[in-house]
Amino acid sequence: MVKIAIDMMGGDDAPQIVLEAVEQAVKDFEDLEIILFGDEQQNTIQHDRVDFRHCSEEITMEDEPVRAIKKKKDSSMVRMAEAVKSGEADGCVSAGNTGALMSAGLFVVGRIKGVSRPALVLTLPTISGKGFVFMDVGANAEAKPEHLLQYAQLGNIYAQKIRGIKQPSVGLLNIGTEAAKGNSLTKTTFNLMESQNEFNFSGNVEAKSLMEDAADVVVTDGYTGNMILKNLEGVAKAFGKMFKQTLLSSFKNKLAALVLRKDLTQLTQKMDYAEYGGSVLLGIDGIVVKAHGSSSAKAFYSAIKQAKIAGEQEIVKTMRETVGEA
Amino acid sequence: MVKIAIDMMGGDDAPQIVLEAVEQAVKDFEDLEIILFGDEQQNTIQHDRVDFRHCSEEITMEDEPVRAIKKKKDSSMVRMAEAVKSGEADGCVSAGNTGALMSAGLFVVGRIKGVSRPALVLTLPTISGKGFVFMDVGANAEAKPEHLLQYAQLGNIYAQKIRGIKQPSVGLLNIGTEAAKGNSLTKTTFNLMESQNEFNFSGNVEAKSLMEDAADVVVTDGYTGNMILKNLEGVAKAFGKMFKQTLLSSFKNKLAALVLRKDLTQLTQKMDYAEYGGSVLLGIDGIVVKAHGSSSAKAFYSAIKQAKIAGEQEIVKTMRETVGEA
Numbered sequence: 001m002v003k004i005a006i007d008m009m010g011g012d013d014a015p016q017i018v019l020e021a022v023e024q025a026v027k028d029f030e031d032l033e034i035i036l037f038g039d040e041q042q043n044t045i046q047h048d049r050v051d052f053r054h055c056s057e058e059i060t061m062e063d064e065p066v067r068a069i070k071k072k073k074d075s076s077m078v079r080m081a082e083a084v085k086s087g088e089a090d091g092c093v094s095a096g097n098t099g100a101l102m103s104a105g106l107f108v109v110g111r112i113k114g115v116s117r118p119a120l121v122l123t124l125p126t127i128s129g130k131g132f133v134f135m136d137v138g139a140n141a142e143a144k145p146e147h148l149l150q151y152a153q154l155g156n157i158y159a160q161k162i163r164g165i166k167q168p169s170v171g172l173l174n175i176g177t178e179a180a181k182g183n184s185l186t187k188t189t190f191n192l193m194e195s196q197n198e199f200n201f202s203g204n205v206e207a208k209s210l211m212e213d214a215a216d217v218v219v220t221d222g223y224t225g226n227m228i229l230k231n232l233e234g235v236a237k238a239f240g241k242m243f244k245q246t247l248l249s250s251f252k253n254k255l256a257a258l259v260l261r262k263d264l265t266q267l268t269q270k271m272d273y274a275e276y277g278g279s280v281l282l283g284i285d286g287i288v289v290k291a292h293g294s295s296s297a298k299a300f301y302s303a304i305k306q307a308k309i310a311g312e313q314e315i316v317k318t319m320r321e322t323v324g325e326a
Numbered sequence: 327m328v329k330i331a332i333d334m335m336g337g338d339d340a341p342q343i344v345l346e347a348v349e350q351a352v353k354d355f356e357d358l359e360i361i362l363f364g365d366e367q368q369n370t371i372q373h374d375r376v377d378f379r380h381c382s383e384e385i386t387m388e389d390e391p392v393r394a395i396k397k398k399k400d401s402s403m404v405r406m407a408e409a410v411k412s413g414e415a416d417g418c419v420s421a422g423n424t425g426a427l428m429s430a431g432l433f434v435v436g437r438i439k440g441v442s443r444p445a446l447v448l449t450l451p452t453i454s455g456k457g458f459v460f461m462d463v464g465a466n467a468e469a470k471p472e473h474l475l476q477y478a479q480l481g482n483i484y485a486q487k488i489r490g491i492k493q494p495s496v497g498l499l500n501i502g503t504e505a506a507k508g509n510s511l512t513k514t515t516f517n518l519m520e521s522q523n524e525f526n527f528s529g530n531v532e533a534k535s536l537m538e539d540a541a542d543v544v545v546t547d548g549y550t551g552n553m554i555l556k557n558l559e560g561v562a563k564a565f566g567k568m569f570k571q572t573l574l575s576s577f578k579n580k581l582a583a584l585v586l587r588k589d590l591t592q593l594t595q596k597m598d599y600a601e602y603g604g605s606v607l608l609g610i611d612g613i614v615v616k617a618h619g620s621s622s623a624k625a626f627y628s629a630i631k632q633a634k635i636a637g638e639q640e641i642v643k644t645m646r647e648t649v650g651e652a
Contacts, residue, residue, distance in 0.1 A: 127567060175467065210557070223508065223509045256581075263572045
């Protein structure tokens with residue numbers, strides 16, 4: 001049995017999408033227990049494996065992250081994190097304020113002893129459909145070489161345990177493939193990664209090869225990672241927009257669009273990284289999953305499933321023993 | 327009359343595409359003179375406004391940039407740069423080794439006195455078709471706030487003179503729009519840019535808004551800029567590939583593709599940044615234009631036209647007087 005704490009109030013379409021996702025998850029997984037935190041007035045679920053806890057507060061997208069976590073003690077997000085801290089829950093999931101959830105991870109759940117900085121990890125799509133683990137997508141805007149090395153160790157475990165890849169290849173995001181390329185951060189990190197044997201370092205990865213299965217895990221600092229993530233989002237949106245304009249620009253194009261519709265929808269889904277689950281704050285002494293703010297019920301369901309697998313695989317225990325000081 | 331020095335030997339499809347482009351350019355512009363540097367055995371142009379100069383050497387893509395510039399004194403690239411240095415030519419264009427061309431700019435032509443570091447600038451497409459000036463796309467992997475400030479000053483002049491925008495909005499690429507977002511580089515740069523009156527600073531620009539006319543000029547360090555550029559290339563390629571697979575996956579899709587073909591080709595062209603010309607090394611005491619390595623004759627022609635406009639507009643003189651110490 002795995003027990004996951006869930007923030008019912010976070011996300012653009014909460015609590016509806018959260019309630020739908022939870023209902024589906026407890027139906028599909030008989031070994032799953034949920035503790036649901038939120039406003040009892042809005043709760044519609046009654047299930048013997050869903051334990052509801054009323055919270056009088058809620059953290060909004062406008063809240064300043066650190067202050068919100070410190071002040072709103074009875075918010076669904078803080079209480080969810082406390083359930084992980086106390087060991088009552090194996091992990092937690094929220095689609096709320098990203099910064100607040102990271103603060104809840106850091107200040108309520110706490111870091112694994114020996115991990116300098118947690119990193120936010122996400123699985124991104126590739127053309128083949130395989131996808132790759134990308135980190136840090138924004139937990140820390142600044143990073144030193146030793147932080148990137150630790151990210152790689154955490155990402156390596158994540159790819160093994162959650163994505164089931166036995167010996168993941170781990171690449172370093174850089175502006176060239178040669179060892180001497182990049183800025184002082186990537187140059188030093190390259191050397192650090194080359195001289196270790198804990199994971200299978202496959203060298204530098206260029207941003208243009210990311211979608212072509214360049215590596216199973218790609219590591220970068222949170223500034224660059226967030227930049228790439230937002231660029232991917234922006235380009236996908238822009239291409240979609242321009243393509244739609246083309247398809248609607250004439251009667252004959254509209255007919256062609258009708259023919260292609262089903263296949264194009266499939267293509268769009270393949271590129272939608274919400275299908276791969278949420279992002280995970282690695283290095284925290286518990287499982288903290290961030291579902292996308294605009295998550296659908298399906299995407300939130302994927303995030304719950306991801307937290308469940310992480311719990312079953314005891315990913316935090318492995319990180320404590322391998323990367324931490326335990 | 328504007329005189330442009332051209333490297334006949336650089337680029338994947340040189341000298342053919344260079345010769346075609348030069349032929350078209352001298353035909354279209356009666357006030358254009360060309361000095362063409364290359365192997366006389368391969369030259370096919372005879373024209374009263376094309377002055378051919380034979381060179382016994384050639385810099386290849388495999389050459390180590392700085393060494394090549396220092397050793398291969400009789401290469402078409404070095405001699406082209408010397409023509410700019412001596413004042414014989416107003417500017418130069420090459421589709422050859424990017425690193426070598428940057429070294430030729432730095433060590434042969436030289437920096438504008440008072441400019442700390444040159445930056446590589448490129449016009450990228452936006453959905454509206456307007457495009458924006460993006461820099462540094464890779465001249466310096468590392469930058470300090472005062473360098474980014476100078477990039478902005480140079481980019482501002484470039485947008486005014488080459489793109490004809492009277493009061494360009496200048497944005498700082500960052501991972502959030504708020505002033506406090508980003509890493510130490512962007513935070514300090516934000517404050518520097520806010521406290522000056524030389525250009526119209528429009529604040530932080532996120533990577534997801536780049537294609538939506540977020541600003542006329544977007545400034546970042548060469549590591550991030552190169553990363554974004556390669557990511558754009560990679561995503562465009564990946565989307566194109568997946569889309570092509572979809573269009574060829576069934577008979578009915580192939581029929582729909584036939585209907586859409588012309589409009590889709592137009593869409594692809596709109597997104598092809600080679601149409602906007604080459605990249606320009608700003609801060610150099612002369613006009614140095616880098617055409618894409620895989621330039622077509624049409625793209626190389628655009629790069630010649632760009633160098634011609636830069637010459638007519640006396641862009642270097644303005645930079646010397648405004649940004650430099652002159």
